[in-house]
Amino acid sequence: MHRGLVHVLAWSLATGAAATLSWWGVHTVMAGTAYDPPRALPITAAEAKAKEPSPTASATRGPAAPPSAPAASATPSRTSATPRPPASAPAARTTPSPTATAAGRVESYDTDGGRVVFDLGPAAATLVSATPGTGWSMQVWKTASWIRVEFTSGADRVSVICTWHDGPPRVEVGDY
Template sequence: MRRGLVHVLAWSLATGAAVTLSWWGVHTVMAGTAYDPPRALPITAVGRAARDSAPAASSTSRPEPSRTASRTPSATPRPSATRSASPSGSAGRPPASPSASGRVKSYDTDGGRAVFDVGPADATLVSATPKAGWSMQVWKTESWIRVEYTAGADRVSVFCTWHDGPPHVEIGTY
């Protein structure tokens, strides 16, 4: 009986130590990622949601994004077919919400929605949301941001570049 109790106690201590070590490791890694709590956007018009089928911007925002790449790809392939993008909801509607550095612009694609705060000389990623069945990856540097949505063999990339002028967004499907 005593021997069984010692084994249960040893097993409990070892399991507790393993769980604690695993939690600490995951917590340390996740603390440095781009996942911040959601922040509310200001309400710009009463009844706007009733008139529009889709919101003009996402409800999450990063206060001060870092200018270093969170993930640096070994090679940054350009999509084979690109088109110049215009922000969704720009037909007959005012900009989503002015901010200190520019205007919030939303870009809808087959894979999801990317929202950028576009200023006169640079841009920041406000949010990126994949559609159901799609996964997402984000790359950031000092002169461009790339959001890639993937579902099986289908890929959609949203490039926002400002290295040779004001910010410009291209959407590529490949």
């Protein structure tokens, strides 16, 4: 009986040591590759107004009036019914008004593969968020002087590259 108890104790100690060593190794590797948590982007007044819910019809009132035609100054939005641009055309639509922050300006780049948001400072940039579209996958590479986000879906490939090695950050979008 004493011999069996020694074997169980030795097995328990070895298993605990192996699990601790494995956790420490995985934690060390993941700590070096994890990204900063995404920051919330401020919503402009125009975006907030566009997102307000429309009044709904109630049982005691008649149906709500149909929405008025959009103003000429409204920015057209991209829908799924919009045809894809030809393969030779760039696949990006840049949000027209960047948002200023203490570190720089936040700019969003919408592509067929997804959306990428950068915080562009005077001498460097940081990736705020990257979200692949439905049916697309994403991969991110970072160095000290550039960030590349690549969206892939089958043979389709769209890259968003931000570089700042020889001046202020600049962003290029295309099928590379």
